[in-house]
Structures are given as structure tokens and as C-alpha cells.
Amino acid sequence: MRECDQAPSQPHAARARRVLVTGMGAIxxxxxxxxxxxxxxxxxETRIREISLFDTTGLRVRVAGEAALPARTPLLPRxxxxxxxxxxxxxxxxxxxxxxxxxxxxxxxxxxxTRVGVAVGSSxxxxxxxEAFYETRLHHxxxxxxxxxxxxxxxAAPADLVAAATGAxxxxxxxxxxxxSSAIAIAVAALxxxxxxxxxxxxxxxxxxxxxxxxxxxxxxxxxxxxCRPFDVERKGLSLGEGAGMLVLESAxxxxxxxxxxxxxxxxxxxxxDASHLTAPHPExxxxxxxxxxxLAGAAVAPGSIDYLNAHGTGTPQNDAAESRAIREVFGxxxxxxxxxxxxxxxxxxxxxxxAVEAIASLIAIRDGFVPPTVGLRQPDPAxxxxxxxxxxxxxxxxxxxxxxxxxxxxxxxxxxxxxxxx
Amino acid sequence: xxxxxxxxxxxxxxxxxxxxxxxxxxxxxxxITGIGLVxxxxxxxxxxxxxFCDGDASGIRTLAADDPRRDRASDATPPPDCARAGWVRGFxxxxxxxSPQLRRMDWGSRMLAAAARSAFEDAGLLPLDGELREAxxxxxxxxxxxxxxxxxxxxxxxxxxxxxxxxxxxxxxVLNAAGGYAAIELGIEGPNLSLSANExxxxxxxxxxxxxxxxxxxxxxxxxxxxEIGGIYLEALAxxxxxxxDSLPPEAAARARRSGRGLRGAIVPGExxxxxxxxxxxxxxxxxxxxxxxxxxxxxxxxxxxxxxLPPDASAAARRMLEVAGPGAVDAVFGCSDGTAVRAAIDAxxxxxxxxxxxxxxxxxxxxxxxxxxGAAGALGTALAALAVHAGAVPRGLGDAPPAAxxxxxxxxxxxxxxxxxxxxxxxxxxxxxxx
Numbered sequence: 001m002r003e004c005d006q007a008p009s010q011p012h013a014a015r016a017r018r019v020l021v022t023g024m025g026a027i028x029x030x031x032x033x034x035x036x037x038x039x040x041x042x043x044x045e046t047r048i049r050e051i052s053l054f055d056t057t058g059l060r061v062r063v064a065g066e067a068a069l070p071a072r073t074p075l076l077p078r079x080x081x082x083x084x085x086x087x088x089x090x091x092x093x094x095x096x097x098x099x100x101x102x103x104x105x106x107x108x109x110x111x112x113x114t115r116v117g118v119a120v121g122s123s124x125x126x127x128x129x130x131e132a133f134y135e136t137r138l139h140h141x142x143x144x145x146x147x148x149x150x151x152x153x154x155x156a157a158p159a160d161l162v163a164a165a166t167g168a169x170x171x172x173x174x175x176x177x178x179x180x181s182s183a184i185a186i187a188v189a190a191l192x193x194x195x196x197x198x199x200x201x202x203x204x205x206x207x208x209x210x211x212x213x214x215x216x217x218x219x220x221x222x223x224x225x226x227x228c229r230p231f232d233v234e235r236k237g238l239s240l241g242e243g244a245g246m247l248v249l250e251s252a253x254x255x256x257x258x259x260x261x262x263x264x265x266x267x268x269x270x271x272x273x274d275a276s277h278l279t280a281p282h283p284e285x286x287x288x289x290x291x292x293x294x295x296l297a298g299a300a301v302a303p304g305s306i307d308y309l310n311a312h313g314t315g316t317p318q319n320d321a322a323e324s325r326a327i328r329e330v331f332g333x334x335x336x337x338x339x340x341x342x343x344x345x346x347x348x349x350x351x352x353x354x355x356a357v358e359a360i361a362s363l364i365a366i367r368d369g370f371v372p373p374t375v376g377l378r379q380p381d382p383a384x385x386x387x388x389x390x391x392x393x394x395x396x397x398x399x400x401x402x403x404x405x406x407x408x409x410x411x412x413x414x415x416x417x418x419x420x421x422x423x
Numbered sequence: 424x425x426x427x428x429x430x431x432x433x434x435x436x437x438x439x440x441x442x443x444x445x446x447x448x449x450x451x452x453x454x455i456t457g458i459g460l461v462x463x464x465x466x467x468x469x470x471x472x473x474x475f476c477d478g479d480a481s482g483i484r485t486l487a488a489d490d491p492r493r494d495r496a497s498d499a500t501p502p503p504d505c506a507r508a509g510w511v512r513g514f515x516x517x518x519x520x521x522s523p524q525l526r527r528m529d530w531g532s533r534m535l536a537a538a539a540r541s542a543f544e545d546a547g548l549l550p551l552d553g554e555l556r557e558a559x560x561x562x563x564x565x566x567x568x569x570x571x572x573x574x575x576x577x578x579x580x581x582x583x584x585x586x587x588x589x590x591x592x593x594x595x596x597v598l599n600a601a602g603g604y605a606a607i608e609l610g611i612e613g614p615n616l617s618l619s620a621n622e623x624x625x626x627x628x629x630x631x632x633x634x635x636x637x638x639x640x641x642x643x644x645x646x647x648x649x650x651e652i653g654g655i656y657l658e659a660l661a662x663x664x665x666x667x668x669d670s671l672p673p674e675a676a677a678r679a680r681r682s683g684r685g686l687r688g689a690i691v692p693g694e695x696x697x698x699x700x701x702x703x704x705x706x707x708x709x710x711x712x713x714x715x716x717x718x719x720x721x722x723x724x725x726x727x728x729x730x731x732x733l734p735p736d737a738s739a740a741a742r743r744m745l746e747v748a749g750p751g752a753v754d755a756v757f758g759c760s761d762g763t764a765v766r767a768a769i770d771a772x773x774x775x776x777x778x779x780x781x782x783x784x785x786x787x788x789x790x791x792x793x794x795x796x797x798g799a800a801g802a803l804g805t806a807l808a809a810l811a812v813h814a815g816a817v818p819r820g821l822g823d824a825p826p827a828a829x830x831x832x833x834x835x836x837x838x839x840x841x842x843x844x845x846x847x848x849x850x851x852x853x854x855x856x857x858x859x
Contacts, residue, residue, distance in 0.1 A: 055585075056585065057584075057585065058584040058585040058586040058587075059585050059586055060586075077729070077730070079729060080729070080730055080731070083730075083731055114724070118725075123597060123598075125619075130573075130577075130655065131577060131581075133658075134574065134577045134578065134581060135577075135581045138578060138581050138582060139581075147658065147659075147662040148662065150655060150658055150659040150662055151659065151662075151663075151731040151846075152731075153567070153655060153659065154566060154567060154619050154621055155568075155598055155619045156566075156618075156619040156620055156621050156624075156845075156847070157730070159847075160621070160730040160731070160846060160847030160849070161730045161847075163725050163730070163847055163848070163849075164728065164729055164730035164847055164848070165730075167727060168725060169724060169725045169726065169727065169743075170724060170725065171630070171722060171723045171724060172620070172627075172723050172724070172725055172847075172849055173618055173620070173627060173630075173631060173723065174618055174619050174620060175616060175617065175618050176568075176597070176598035176599055176617050176618060176619055177599045177602075177615070177616065177617050178597045178599055184616060188616075188631070188634065191634055191635075191638045191640075192634065194638065195634065195637060195638060197634070197722070211580065211585060212573070212576065212577065212580070212593075212596065214585070215580050215585050215586070215587075215588035215593075216576075216588050216590075216593030216594075216596065217593075218585075218586070218588055219588035219589060219590040219593055220590045220593060220594075221590075271560075271613075271614035271615070271616070271640065272612055272613065272614065272615075273561070273603070273606040273611060273612055273613065273614070273615035274606075274612070275556075275606040275607050275609075275610050275611055275612050276607065277607070278524075278527070278594045278595075278600060278603050278604065278607070279594045286612065287612065290557065290612060407597075407599070408594055408597050408599070408600070408603070409597060409599040409600055409602060409603025409606075409615065409617070410603050410606060410607075410615065411599055411602075411603065411615050411616075411617070
């Protein structure tokens, strides 16, 4: 057990450029926009409903958190309409809001475009459109126009489109680490700013619902037939969702020159791998522990000074147990006092977009001073012995928050977000 | 210091100026100390190097019914119908992968896990001690990931109903399954990053690894990538009429014959995996490791253009590439050419731009002619470039020189540039240089 009031040791405490969040945008089942998301985060009503995006006949589970895409996708280049996937469109919706929030023109005018990077994660990219192609072909119909969508089938497509739509000419990366994709994108984006490789990075992630993921988790018997109930003693599995979260990260110097306020600082990030099983968490939660500990070390903050932990909290028996174990291990005696919640009961599991949207939930908690409840949580599993917030939002000054994401492949990422005024 | 948790051995950096910080980053030399390969050139380092030196393009072939590549014990999913391609040869996963997870792994994961193990082995780092397990990173790039099992899975779901999803197959369908399996194979608990950058996935993975190393996030990184030949890749190329007529899948070939279009494509698809073991030069020297070359630079950047196209302006792409690659003489250019005019033009522009900056023209190495085109081919190209720099020479006569290149210098190769480009105007140069 570690001391909860001591920051993990960091061999090289000298810090280079600070990384600020100056814009954020989100779209999910909780609505299109951060304002709608913030409002829903305070409530206790789930947005997980019957799926309308495709036919779910043959499945025991038919609910998910569907986003309502606007009739017209902002920022979508005219020539890209025929090729863009639903995931691409979700990414652009969130990007448009994030840019506006950061007072950055959609075409980045006024910025040095070569210093603007793009790091956008996705787990499935244009899978929904790929499925349509396969289904059409299998039924001996002409796939004609669907073939054009194959250009957007890779997980890199949202990042490519973000770069093309804005004219960003800096470094680009499309991490794809399943459910931690966009959290890792944010970590990489922050790394670029710290190192001086970029001044501004458009980062986050997007994923649309797809039959592959729905049927896959269904086959693994990981889906809850009703909206998921993370950390509940009667939890039955996860609920899928879709959406996108985009952040504008910016060096403190660059933000100061532009005269824009910051929402928070990306203070630390920890990456790790379970190296034990492709889908099941490490039996001792080693990967989750490493990610949390490395993030705290990077931010040079003590476990006891964390005000809110946005958990991965999927609602599966294995994940919630392993994550709770990791929290107890890392936060030690501070663990029972640490307010914890999962947003997945509200909007479902957004897979590659989850890390970014949940980072935005954490940023809202910092900005608005409350801890969101875990929607669907009625009776916390007593075996976990942790402070899971449920029922209603808890008013609380949140200066430092942690957001954790764990993915298939054992890919883990924890982010430490700190109020900008405390920088 | 990076906001990512630092690892002992990382060089501290201070200062607020971005470019100063960037220069500080490039000042930490990173060595290539291990290489693991599976490709049409060969299934291990020695065979690959010999085939490369010989200009042996026999890996580009049509699979006969009894071709070892069709061994169902090695690759349970039949390769797609694709007449001519750069199929890997001589690769037996059972001889290279030790994890009990082998039976669950798809073909791409098997190639990547084998290449990663070989890279660590080649670097003399096996068995890994506990400290290095926590401090090592894996960075794997792939254009499409596991295409063939995805197709198998979707076919099953769409023919037998949504309830027919296969629980054993589904976990393999995420792009990072291969990276996860490689971590399991070696017990590596450090950062594990999978990414796609389409045609430049290998180069981008190397850039990502360099970011992690310079940020102090890991002590060593095993980086590169993999790709298999799958139906989606072939369809996407066929849709854009880029696939060589001899490599078209049957349906696309029939369409092309009917319409008379799509018969002038040039790309020959390939498959393979290449992983490079990267570590700070100081660390490598302290442990007496052999250094193939330094990874002098690996970065991504963008030139303006549509999201689904390669950089349309070859000169602009070349300028941006060299700007990002940084200053210094280049003796050899490992080109991006896959036979298409746009890539040949980019190669020619890069060679020309370098020739204008220095006295001697660089040698030109269109290595994809020997292995076919795949998303992670740039990692293989980087491995070949490192071996060439280590040997001080590149082989002669890999094919026609690009329009702007004159006779290639084949000796005295101390620095090589690997040209990475991808759709969306991505440029991803990788520079390897002699260690000293």
C-alpha cells in the first residue's frame, strides 16, 4: 500500500510545456453538444434505448446509446460526402464544436497550420459501411456506390478527414487500441505539445455503432439486456453506444498568445498493457494499476489529491471487479473517500470514442464543480468498498480528475486532468 | 519532461520555446539494435537480406495449390483469391511463436508476434527481465488489421443471422489484437500502441515509438507493423482501379474485363511484418549491443489535399518530407513507389530535391518491387535501410531509376531516407544513419 498523500516519484520532475484544453466538443446519445451532455450528466436518466440504426432481429440484446446525427455534417468537405462514414461524421460534429469553443476558425486561419497536429482514435472506423458492402455482396447485389465508402473503412479515416477538413499540416496519428483509442490519442497529443512537435492538436475519437461490435459483444455474452448498471451488485454486462469527443489541446504559451481561457490542463497520462489475455482483465489488475500509477507520476500528484475518478466502469462483472481492485491498490487509504462514477450507464460504451467523451465528462466535472452519478447504479457491489456516486450529481469542487480507459488487447490508459487555474 | 510518466533514463528537458524543445528531442540519439522480419523476401533476417541484395523478386508470385503459404496449420483462414502478390515465404508460426495463445491468433498477429520476438532476440534482450517488461513498449502499425477474419465473421453473421457471431473470432477483429498478442508473447507490460496510417502505417508506428522514447515513456520500443492481404484491401484498390490486372480478385477482374476499365493498375499487394528494436544509443552502448543504425528521425506531417488521396502535388510532398526529415546528407532513398504514377512522381521529386541540396545523387531503392505493397511495408523498408547503412551499401539494379535519378551510388551509404506517404496528404519520412 502506498502513501496516499505523496506523489509517485518521477525521475525527471523538470516540466516542459504545459498542455491546456481550450476547446471541447461531444456528440453521443446524451445529445449533440457539450451543453446537452453536461445537463444529462447531472441527471439519472439513461439515454440507452432500443436500437433504430439497424435491424437487431436475432439478438437477445437490442439496446444501445445511439447518437442523433444532424442532417448536415459540419465541416464535411463537399467532395467527401460520398465517402464519409458515420464515424467520420460524428468526429466532424464534435470537432466543429471544439474549434468554436476554442475560438479557432474552422480553416485554422490565424494559426500556423504546420504546428497544428491531429490525433484521432477509433476502434472500428467505417465498419458500419463495410458491413453494408459485405452484406450487399453476400446477397449477390451490386455493391456499386458502397465501394466508394471503402475509402473510409480504415480506422485512420476520421483523422484523415479532420486534417483535410481543417487544413491541419502538423503531425498526425490514428491510434486504434479498442476502448482506449481516444484516451491514447489524447496522451499522444499532449506528448507532441510537451515535446514541441506541435502547438495545437485536434484530438479525441469517434466510433459509430456497428453490427460487428454488437454481435461480437453479444456472442461474448458481455452485453446487458437492459441499460447497463456499472458497479451495481446486479450488473449484467455492458451497453454499447456511439459518438465522438474532440478536444483542442494547446500549449500554455500558445493559448496565452491567443488570449483564450483554458478549461483544464492535461497533467499526466499513463499507458500500459496487461500482457495476459486479449479480452479479460489481468487477474491482479496489473495493467490498470500501472496505467493509473504512471499517470499520477507524470502529473506529479498524490493519489490523495484526486477529487474525482471517471472510471472505465463498463458494467461487466470482470471489468468492474478488476478496476475496483486497481483503484484500491493505487489510492490506498484514500480510495474509500474518492468519488467514482461511470458515464456508461448514461450513454453506453462508446468504444474508441469512450476515452475522449469520458475525458470531457471529467472536464465538465472540473468546470462545473460536480461529480456525475453512475446512471443505473442502485446498489453498489459491497465487495468493492468504494465511493460510487449514484442517484444524483454530487456537488463538489473538482480540481483534479482522473479518467481511465481499458481496451481489448490489454491496452490501458489513464489521464490526469487538472483545473487550469491550479496550473 | 513529458506528461507521460517518465522512465528512468529519459533525458530531462526544460524551456518554453517549442522549436528549442523540438531540437532537444532530436538530440537524443536512438539506436536500432534488433530487427525481426516476416515477408515475401524471407521469414528471417539473413534470408531477407540475401534476397534483397540479390534483387530476388520471386516472393511476388501466384500461389500454387501446394504452396507452403497455403498451409492450413499455419494460417487457418484461406488466403483470398488474388492471383499475383507478395506472399510471405518460409514462415512457420509454430517455430517462431511460443505463446499458448498461438492457436487463437490470426495470421497478422502471428506474423507480428514472430517479428517482435525476433527483434528482441536479435537485440540480445531475451529473456526479458521484470524491469524491462514494464519499461518496454510495443508500437504496431497496420492499414486494415485483421481483414480476413473480419470477412469470415461478417459472412457468418449476414448469412446465419446476427445471433451467429463467433465469440472466439470477435476479439481478434480489433486492429490492436496483434499488438496485444505480441505483448502476451513477450510479457511486455509497458505502453502498447496500435495505429493505422493507411499506406504509411509502418513509418507512422516508428514515428510514434520515437515520440514515446523521446518523451521518456519507455526504455526501449519494439516498433513497426504488419499487414495481410485481405478482401477489403483488394476491393478498395480495385475500386480505385489501382490494382495490377494480374492481382485482381476474380470478381473485380470480370468487372474490369466487361468495362475495359481497371486494367491499367499497377499495385501488386503484399503481406508481412517488420519490427525494429529501438533504444537510446547510450543504453545500447552501455550494454554492448550491436547497433545497426541510428533512427535519426521519424515524423508525420501533412500536405494539403483531399482526405482519400495521396499527396497530389509531388514537389510539395517532397519539400514537406525533407523539411520534416530535417537536415543532413542522404545517400540512399528507399522509395514509396508501388508502380503507380503518383508515388513514382513523389519518389522522383524527393530524389531530385535531395540531389539539389548535396553534391552526390542518392541511390534509389524501390524495395516494394520485391515484397509488394502493404500498409506496414515502410517498416520493412526501414529495416532494409538500417541493414544497408550497417553494411554501407545498397544493392544495384532493383529496377528502373526514377525519372530524376541518375546512376545510383551503391557504396558509402551512411544515411538513408525511407519515403512514407499515405492518403489524406500524409507524409511520414524515416531517416536512418550510421551509428558513428
